[in-house]
Amino acid sequence: MTDYSHDIIVVGGGTAGLVTAAGAAALGAKAVLVERDALGGDCLWTGCVPSKALIAYARRQGDWGRGTGGGSPHAPSPVPRPSSPWPDAVSWMRSARDRVARHDDPERFRAMGVDVLLSPARLAGPERVEVDGRTLRAKRIVLALGSVPAAPPVPGLAEAGFLTHVTALDQPALPPRIAMLGGGPVGLEFAQTYARLGAQVTVLELLPELLPREDPEVGRYVREQLGREGITALTGFRATRVAREGQEKAIHGADGRRIAVDEIFVAAGRTPNTRDAEPGRAGVELDQGAVRVNDRLATTAPGIWAAGDVTGGLQFTHVADYMAKVVVRNALTPFPMTVDYRVVPWVTFTDPEVARVGMTVEEAAAAGERPQVFRSDFAELDRAIVEGESATAGFCKVVTRPNGRILGATIVGRGAGELIMEFVLAMRLGLPLPRLARFIHPYPTMSEIVSRTAAAWYRQKYTGTRAARLVQRLVRWWL
Secondary structure, eight states, X not given: OEEOOOSEEEEOOSHHHHHHHHHHHHTTOOEEEEESSOTTHHHHHXXXXXXXXXXXXXXXXXXXXXXXXXXXXXXXXXXXXXXXXXXXHHHHHHHHHHHHHGGGOHHHHHXXXXXXXXXOEEEEETTEXXXXXXXXXXXXXXXXXXXXXXXXXXXXXXXXXXXXXXXXXXXXXXXXXXXXXXXXXXXXXXXXXXXXXXXXXXXXXXXXXXXTTSOHHHHHHHXXXXXXXXXXXXXXOOEEXXXXXXXXXXXXXXXXOEEEESEEEEOSOEEEOOTTTOGGGGXXXXXXXXXXXXXXXXXXXXXXXXXXXXXXXOXXXXXXXHHHHHHHHHHHSSSOOOOOOSSOOEEEOSSSEEEEEEOOHHHHHHTTOOOEEEEEEGGGOHHHHHHOGGGGOOEXXXXXXXXXXXXXXXXXETTHHHHTHHHHHHHHHTOOHHHHTTSOOOTTOTTHXXXXXXXXXXXXXSSXXXXXXXXXXXXXHHO
């Protein structure tokens, strides 16, 4: 049976699919959303939401361990520390996830006018998608298939068994010793979470520093912070094989080192999820496993677009949300739009957080810019000082052109994910760094780190320079 009753078919119920379906319905299009499992995708069930819930619980554990209970660094904990941190953490995670899941309830989308089908789907050719014995037909199809965890090709790893961020959430108990294969955001977030919940954690990173996509100073700084919590980080570590040896899992390195643990957590990135949907049947070409799209997110097949992780780009929920809005506009309106990834913030939710937008100084120099760097430390910020030792960790670093135009910004510190947005807006609106120093920031707040860093531009430009001497002469003449 062929169903012709829809204007647009959305395959995949993660962020990109949900936003596409809701946007299409809001424009009056008849949309059907097909998802094989549950609406919400990786972000809701195994990614952003549950991991951040665990991180929040583990942060409270870290405060208890420091004797702060979330307050003064010298104050006693106001409540007793839980005796079973892992079961309690999982219970908290599940309750938080269930509350967030209400936003992605199928009935909510059906109330918007979206037909929701919970079933596997595959493309059957141009304008056709097979779903549970039916063939849906529409002139517009959107692939929002997401991604799945990737595992490195280390001999013996599959046989020994390992965890990913998906399977880790179902662990009945916390393994006493855990090795993280990968020192990127996911690896470090879970490493710190596990350590604060009582595990002995070792991070193994192939590249020379942790968080290799960040400013090199960030990786060194985060490594030191994690080291203070008892986490061992080995960089430049190439795993050559993994083997079960008695009750242990042993990771053998190219340098002869042997890391014995109870469990291995693979945090080596993700790969686009295209296999089950068989996009090739509709003429959709892949590029290294990802759906190939142009700058309007159209695939190589007429009438088919793609959004989110399946395109192989920046694998962030907020980018998937943005891409879906571009797809809705291009697929359903006569006002085309191209994607623009120049100002995309990303956050690593360690403690302290790491947030970044734009280029690092190394990237700016490689792009032919003449970068200048301006920096301020949270340790000098009054609000951080009164909050306690943990709030004083971190810094703000901004990279500009000589004229003050912002090329990129990095913040390491408490609440960095919120603080970075001031730089995101400045870059999007073309505001130079010194302009931010003119804005009134409330005192005492952590947001003053922005105005202090911006003020550093003035200090550098007008301290001991010819321009500074001219200004001083002008002031003296005026007085």
